[in-house]
Amino acid sequence: EPEVTQTPSHQVTQMGQEVILRCVPISNHLYFYWYRQILGQKVEFLVSFYNNEISEKSEIFDDQFSVERPDGSNFTLKIRSTKLEDSAMYFCASTPLDTYQPQHFGDGTRLSIL
Amino acid sequence: AQSVTQLDSHVSVSEGTPVLLRCNYSSSYSPSLFWYVQHPNKGLQLLLKYTSAATLVKGINGFEAEFKKSETSFHLTKPSAHMSDAAEYFCVVSETGGSYIPTFGRGTSLIVHP
Numbered sequence: 001e002p003e004v005t006q007t008p009s010h011q012v013t014q015m016g017q018e019v020i021l022r023c024v025p026i027s028n029h030l031y032f033y034w035y036r037q038i039l040g041q042k043v044e045f046l047v048s049f050y051n052n053e054i055s056e057k058s059e060i061f062d063d064q065f066s067v068e069r070p071d072g073s074n075f076t077l078k079i080r081s082t083k084l085e086d087s088a089m090y091f092c093a094s095t096p097l098d099t100y101q102p103q104h105f106g107d108g109t110r111l112s113i114l
Numbered sequence: 115a116q117s118v119t120q121l122d123s124h125v126s127v128s129e130g131t132p133v134l135l136r137c138n139y140s141s142s143y144s145p146s147l148f149w150y151v152q153h154p155n156k157g158l159q160l161l162l163k164y165t166s167a168a169t170l171v172k173g174i175n176g177f178e179a180e181f182k183k184s185e186t187s188f189h190l191t192k193p194s195a196h197m198s199d200a201a202e203y204f205c206v207v208s209e210t211g212g213s214y215i216p217t218f219g220r221g222t223s224l225i226v227h228p
Contacts, residue, residue: 004157006157041220042204042218042219042220042221043158043204043218043221044218045215045216045217045218048215056215058215091157091158093158102148102160102163103160103216104160105150105157105158105159106157107155107156107157108155108156108157
């Protein structure tokens with residue numbers, strides 16, 4: 001069964017540095033999402049992406065964050081000038097057609113900011 | 115607006131006994147409801163979904179959930195717990211007709227004792 005893949009599985013970065021988290025959604029999916037899960041807290045929606053532009057974004061997704069689909073397969077989340085509170089699991093997800101279908105999640109990237 | 119409340123942060127059962135994970139929701143529109151499971155260091159896997167068809171929904175691994183509109187509930191059940199069921203479970207609501215951004219519950223940790 002096709003899977004959403006995320007790399008790296010664990011990223012350690014110094015505070016203030018930029019990080020790029022990578023995702024390869026399922027190939028025929030059209031909607032892409034990023035979520036964040038701070039340790040011990042609930043999963044939080046960050047942003048959705050369709051047709052090469054942001055569809056929706058949450059209050060969390062401020063100017064520090066950006067997303068990009070640089071080619072036909074990758075979907076990236078860039079975090080500029082990282083802060084300690086950015087430490088979390090970041091999950092990528094995708095859906096085939098419309099946004100009411102269940103999302104297929106990757107295994108996540110654990111981001112640790114030192 | 116939509117919200118979801120998972121009534122128990124932890125549920126502890128013995129292997130072979132029934133499982134009940136409780137979820138209540140609120141939604142201004144017709145909701146789509148999902149249960150996801152998250153094993154340690156893994157992504158979220160869809161267990162089952164309700165999207166306005168049959169109110170009793172059967173999912174993978176013997177789980178099922180019943181949509182009760184009058185009670186605004188979508189509790190997850192399984193007749194007999196296995197050790198492999200130990201994981202974090204998330205109830206998710208998404209509004210059909212409203213903001214499609216899914217809202218996650220805080221999660222219920224299922225502990226299964228031998």
